[in-house]
Amino acid sequence: MTARIQSIERAAAILVLLSGRTRRLGVVQLAGELALPKATVHGILRTLAAVGFVEQDEETGKYQLGAALLHMGSSYLDGNELRARALNWSDSLAARSGESVRIGTLHDGQVLVVHHVFRPDDSRQALEVGALQPAHATAMGKVLLAANRYAAEELAGEGLARYTPATITDWDALSAELGVVLERGWAGDAQELVPGEVSLAAPIDDRRGVTVGAIGISGPVERLTEAGGPRSDLVSFVREAARAVSRDLGAIPW
Amino acid sequence: MSEQFIASVDQGTASSRCLVFDGRARVISVSQIEHRHIFPRPGYVEHDAAEIWRNVQYVVQDALATVGLAVGDVVALGITNQRETTVLWDRATGVPVHNALNWQDMRTDHLVRELGGDAGPDRFRDRCGLPLATYFSGPKIRWLLDHVDGLGERAANGEVLFGTIDSWLIWNLTGRHVTDVTNAGRTMLMNLETLDWDDVLLDAMGVPRAMLPEIRPSMEVYAEAGGALAGLPVAAALGDQHAALFGQTCFSPGDAKCTYGTGSFLLMNTGEQPVQSANGLLTTVGYKIGDQPATYALEGSIAVTGALVQWFRDKLGLIGSASEIETLARTVDDNGGCYFVPAFSGLFAPHWRSDARGVIAGLTGYISKGHLARAVLEATTWQTREVVDAMNSDAGVAMTSLKVDGGMTANNLLMQSLADVLDVPVVRPIVAETPSLGAAYAAGLAVGFWPDVEDLRAQWHKAAEWLPAMEPAVREKGYRKWRKAVARTMDWVDADDD
Numbered sequence: 001m002t003a004r005i006q007s008i009e010r011a012a013a014i015l016v017l018l019s020g021r022t023r024r025l026g027v028v029q030l031a032g033e034l035a036l037p038k039a040t041v042h043g044i045l046r047t048l049a050a051v052g053f054v055e056q057d058e059e060t061g062k063y064q065l066g067a068a069l070l071h072m073g074s075s076y077l078d079g080n081e082l083r084a085r086a087l088n089w090s091d092s093l094a095a096r097s098g099e100s101v102r103i104g105t106l107h108d109g110q111v112l113v114v115h116h117v118f119r120p121d122d123s124r125q126a127l128e129v130g131a132l133q134p135a136h137a138t139a140m141g142k143v144l145l146a147a148n149r150y151a152a153e154e155l156a157g158e159g160l161a162r163y164t165p166a167t168i169t170d171w172d173a174l175s176a177e178l179g180v181v182l183e184r185g186w187a188g189d190a191q192e193l194v195p196g197e198v199s200l201a202a203p204i205d206d207r208r209g210v211t212v213g214a215i216g217i218s219g220p221v222e223r224l225t226e227a228g229g230p231r232s233d234l235v236s237f238v239r240e241a242a243r244a245v246s247r248d249l250g251a252i253p254w
Numbered sequence: 255m256s257e258q259f260i261a262s263v264d265q266g267t268a269s270s271r272c273l274v275f276d277g278r279a280r281v282i283s284v285s286q287i288e289h290r291h292i293f294p295r296p297g298y299v300e301h302d303a304a305e306i307w308r309n310v311q312y313v314v315q316d317a318l319a320t321v322g323l324a325v326g327d328v329v330a331l332g333i334t335n336q337r338e339t340t341v342l343w344d345r346a347t348g349v350p351v352h353n354a355l356n357w358q359d360m361r362t363d364h365l366v367r368e369l370g371g372d373a374g375p376d377r378f379r380d381r382c383g384l385p386l387a388t389y390f391s392g393p394k395i396r397w398l399l400d401h402v403d404g405l406g407e408r409a410a411n412g413e414v415l416f417g418t419i420d421s422w423l424i425w426n427l428t429g430r431h432v433t434d435v436t437n438a439g440r441t442m443l444m445n446l447e448t449l450d451w452d453d454v455l456l457d458a459m460g461v462p463r464a465m466l467p468e469i470r471p472s473m474e475v476y477a478e479a480g481g482a483l484a485g486l487p488v489a490a491a492l493g494d495q496h497a498a499l500f501g502q503t504c505f506s507p508g509d510a511k512c513t514y515g516t517g518s519f520l521l522m523n524t525g526e527q528p529v530q531s532a533n534g535l536l537t538t539v540g541y542k543i544g545d546q547p548a549t550y551a552l553e554g555s556i557a558v559t560g561a562l563v564q565w566f567r568d569k570l571g572l573i574g575s576a577s578e579i580e581t582l583a584r585t586v587d588d589n590g591g592c593y594f595v596p597a598f599s600g601l602f603a604p605h606w607r608s609d610a611r612g613v614i615a616g617l618t619g620y621i622s623k624g625h626l627a628r629a630v631l632e633a634t635t636w637q638t639r640e641v642v643d644a645m646n647s648d649a650g651v652a653m654t655s656l657k658v659d660g661g662m663t664a665n666n667l668l669m670q671s672l673a674d675v676l677d678v679p680v681v682r683p684i685v686a687e688t689p690s691l692g693a694a695y696a697a698g699l700a701v702g703f704w705p706d707v708e709d710l711r712a713q714w715h716k717a718a719e720w721l722p723a724m725e726p727a728v729r730e731k732g733y734r735k736w737r738k739a740v741a742r743t744m745d746w747v748d749a750d751d752d
Contacts, residue, residue, distance in 0.1 A: 079581075080580040080664075080665070084576070088686055091684050094717065095715075096280070118719070121715070125719075
């Protein structure tokens, strides 16, 4: 039996701690988590940085996973890649639902819109790719936070801003809601960002079952809800689109 | 009455697909199967036409079965197909007499130069709108007649029939030997004005009229299918790029679409008269609805667009997937003064210089891989601009917007760059499979499923739109630099180069 190499085990432990997409940690935090001397952790981090597996943020001095590692197939998926892979399914979702479609990824605690399909009614609409939405007040954001509790907790630490009377600003309430979202596989926002606007979203998973994005629709409360809840046919359309994209990304079919 | 549907077959270079559309022209089912490419020797590309026919039957039945439809639920079948690919078969047995010669097949290279003679490649352009090139069907027929024993005589007696893929499929579906004007227009044998086979062209290429299909409009009920699809009206046929033009609802002169793939195809509707190009663009029939006058188009193809991104990925290895080029390009704000002219096998429309080779111009120590990624994407943008300028000048109408489709439309940076450089809105439709949509539109029109083209316009929806946001001075400077880069590609190939 070959002996295991301690420094590689420690490096792996550091990478695991940093493996949340939004997770940035300093040397002190990492040393604390691993119960190792700061100097040891610093040495390992410098080695990992030299091979591109971690990067140090210039402003904060904190460490995050590096581009080299991300490209080796971690939970990170290039947003442009995600758009290309989801193009046909998102078009189809817009056609079926009659509403605008967005695909989002988590970016520093917010939802980055990586793809946007217009509502198919030829009204004047502007492309919102690149826009950021608050995660706790949107269906896409809830889907992404439910799959990444660390990001959710980090967000809660910064405080949950109120946008409408319906916005969930209490961490316990949000935490409970995220549990429901994870359980049932889809999320809704009932006028929590914009009065009169509702959104629905479901997770896009990659081949290891890691949630890499969310796909959803949004529109006026009159069209998207019935009897006080989201229209079940629209929920089905969103979930089917999410499953279809996930299948194309290699997620286990179900 | 129960709900009715339109089925559309897209017989492409790589695969055969069937899409089923509902009354609002939404895709409800897709089936697809790939076929073999046969490469007997370098430069030769063939298909097994019998395999293609089997695959088409399979995808139609599979697409219907997947959503629980019977043939009777479908009111019409439309066909769109890879263009120019040439099939010859025995009239009595229906068996192909040779593998189909794919449009990419280069075996007629020597033959087309011989046919041009002293007059050169434009010898027949006045009549058929096309330059002599290996793509087109006429020379491929001639090659087969010359190289398969006894074929010349049997063809003259009408025992052997010719068809492009549309014709081969309709013959197998219905027993009728017809083709549509858009496909016939890619043979170099059809007169653009009369829309009939041209005796001068037939004589020059040595193709007997007895083997040719009857040329029909792009949309009318050709016949009902037999066999497993019995009773299904076959109601439309269009070459793939023509179907895409129709599927993009480019119904008015000046309407244009560009399909961005490995290479790109830009077609502009020029109305009821064929426009001869002074810039080396192709003149082609856009479509013909029943008894109405034909609608013509100008076609400009760009050889290297997506292929340059693939080259950047596979040969330079600076990105792991084609989509990552956008991520890399966004690490910088502009091209840093760097321009990439991918004249890998010369310059095509509107320059037509076979002595040109690729150039990366404007290199300085400042240029990073991000700038190179920008230059790679902008190569597609500037090449499009050159073709659009040529079209505007030939057609005498200025393009007012560009409708786009194809895989590269997923690249937002590229689409924005197109809008900026063309200074017109760039629009992506909600149905990405525009050739299939066009064939479905056409078949639906032919049987009255949809009343008119205005109704089709109302069915068509934008999925995204990019608006120009570039300062005119920046645009003009960029174009000037691009043209300087293009000038530097020329006169590279020497007589002693391989």
